[in-house]
Amino acid sequence: MWFVALQMLCHLLSAQNNTPPSCVITAPHSNAYFQVGKAMTIRVYATDIGGSYTGSVSKVEFFSGSTKLGEASTATSNTYTYVWNNLVAGSYTITAKATDNAGTVSTSAGVLVTVGTNAVTSRGISACKGKYLANIVAGSVPANYLSYWNGVTPENGAKWGSVEGSRDNMSWGQADISYNHAKNNNLMFRYHAIAWGSQYPSWITNLSVADFKAEMIEYMDAIKARYPYIDQVDVLNEQLGTHAGGTNYFRDGLGGNGTTGYDWQIWLFEQARQRFPNTKLVLNDYGLENDQNAINQMLGLVKALRDRNLIDGFGTQAHEFNINTLSATAMKSSLDLMAKGGVPIFVTELDISGDDNTQKTRYQTLFPVYYEHPAVAGITLWGYIDGQTWKDNTGLVSSANANPTESPAMQWIKQYMAARTDVKYPFCTQNSENVTAVEEEENAVLNDESLNFHPNPFSDEIKIEVLGDFAYSVYSISGIELSSGFANGSLKLGGSLPRGSYVVRIRQANQTRTIKILKY
Ligand SMILES: [Ca+2]
Ligand SMILES: [Ca+2]
DSSP, X not given: OHHHHHHHHHHHHHHHTOOOOOOEEEESOTTEEEETTSOEEEEEEOOSXXXXXXOOEEEEEEEETTEEEEEEOOOBTTEEEEEEOSXXXXXXXXEEEEEETTOOEEEOOOEEEEEESSOOOOXXXXXXXXXXXXXXXXXXXXXXXXXXXXXXXXXXXXXXXXXXXXXXXXXXXXXXXXXXXXXXXXXXXXXEEEEESSSOOGGGGGOOHHHHHHHHHHHHHHHHHHOSOOSEEEEEEOOSTTSSTTHHHHHHHTTOSTTTSOHHHHHHHHHHHHHOTTSEEEEEESSOTTOHHHHHHHHHHHHHHHTTTOOOEEEXXXXXXXHTTOOHHHHHHHHHHHGGGSSXXXXXXXXXXXXXXXXXXXXXXXXXXXXXXXXXXXXXXXXOBTTOSSSTTOOOBSOSSSSOOBOHHHHHHHHHHHTSOOOSOSSOOOOOOOHHHXXXXXXXXXXXXXXXXXXXXXXXXXXXEEEEEEEEEEEETTSOEEEEEEEEEEEEEOTTOOSEEEEEEEEETTEEEEEEEEEO
C-alpha cells in the first residue's frame, strides 16, 4: 500500500516537474502554395529542452485541420518530417502535435497553405534548397526582388510608431506594400514588431498600466484583423539590457517583472498566442553572436516562455557590427548555444559589410554556418541594394532594376546556393510517391540478368541498362523524389547530382528493382 502511494506521489511530482515540448512547423511557411497531385514536405522542429525540466520527444503527429496525416517518432537534429502526397485542391491549416516522455502534448502554431491547379513558381535564390532566404521591403518593392528573395519583412512600416503615430489612427500604407507583395507571391511574411522600446508612439508614455495594456491589445487585434498570413511575428524586440532605451518604460507600463521575474514579457506572449494561432511567436534581439553572456541572458527569458509553450523562435538580428569579424568556429559555438533554447533560430536582420572582397570573404566564412546549422530555420537579410541599406557597405547589388551588377559576395551566395542539394522545398515542385503501388510490385523483381548498372560507386555518371522500355525514379536517402522519367535500353544518371548516396527505383511492366548508388 505505501509503495503504491509512493509511486503515485512520484508520478504526481514528475508531472509537476515537467514542461511541455516545443513544436514548431519550419516548412512549409504560412501562405505557401502547392500544386494538385504533387507532394508537400512538412518539417517540425520539436525538442523537450529549453524549458525548466529536460525530457525527450516521443512522437510528432501531423494534421490538416482535424485530420491526422501521419506521425514520426524519429528525428534528424530535432526535425521530424512527413511527406503529404497526392495533394487535393483547397486551403488547409496544418498543425503538429509533439508528445514528450511524460505524455504532455504541445500543439504547434498553424500554417495556412493553398493547393491549386497552377504549377509552383520558383522564387528566390534558395528555391528548392531547404530554407527561406528573405529580405526587407521599404517604400516600394524593388523590380528584381523575386529573383533573389522568397520572404519579406517591412523595414519600418510595421513598427508601432509607424502604424499608430497618433492614437487610434492606423497608417497601414507601408506595411500593406510589404504584406501584399508577400501575400500575392506566396512569400513568407514576418511582422516586425509588436513591442519594442524604440520607434514606438510617443503618446503611450503618458498612459496608466491599464491603458497601456489596452492599447497594446488594440494594436495586436488590428494586426490580426488586417494580416491573416503572418508566418512569424517579433512579439518583443531588443529587450536585453540597454538595447532599446524605452524597454524600461515597456516593462513598467506592462506591469513589471513580478513574481516570475518575467511577468511583462510572459503577458505579451500570452496575448500574442491568443490572437495569432497561425503565426510563430519570436523573441528578437541583437548583440548575440559575439557575446555568449547576452545569449545566456536571452535564454533565461526563452526558458520562462518555453515552460508555457509561448515561444516558437529565437530571433537573432545578425548585424554586421556584431558578426563581421567572427570566425566560423565562434559563430557555430554561438548558434549551438542559442539552440539550447529548444526552439528554431530565425536569423532576422543579417547584413555583412566591407569592401567587395572583404564582404565576399566574410560571407564565405559566416553564411554557410548560419544556413547549414540544423537549428536555423531561415534567414532574412536587412537590405541588399547599394546605397539603400541601413548599414553602409552592406549592399549586394547595384540597383533595384532587373539585371543589376552583383557584388562578388552576391555572386558567391548564388554559386553556394546553386551547389546545394535540391530537397524540393521551398518554392519547388515535389512529385508524389505512390507507396502502395510500389509495395504491390515488390514481389516481382528485376534480376541481375535483366538489369545492369555500372560503375557503382561512380564519380561522373552511372549507366543503367534494362532490355526494352523502363521507368526510373531517383530519391534522396530520406525518400524525397529528385527526378523520374522513362528510357529505352539504357540510361545515364547522376551527372547533375551532388556527391552523396541515392536510391534509384527501376520499373518494367510489373517488375521492380531498388538499388542504392553512391556518387563520390
Ligand atoms: Ca517535458
Ligand atoms: Ca489604439
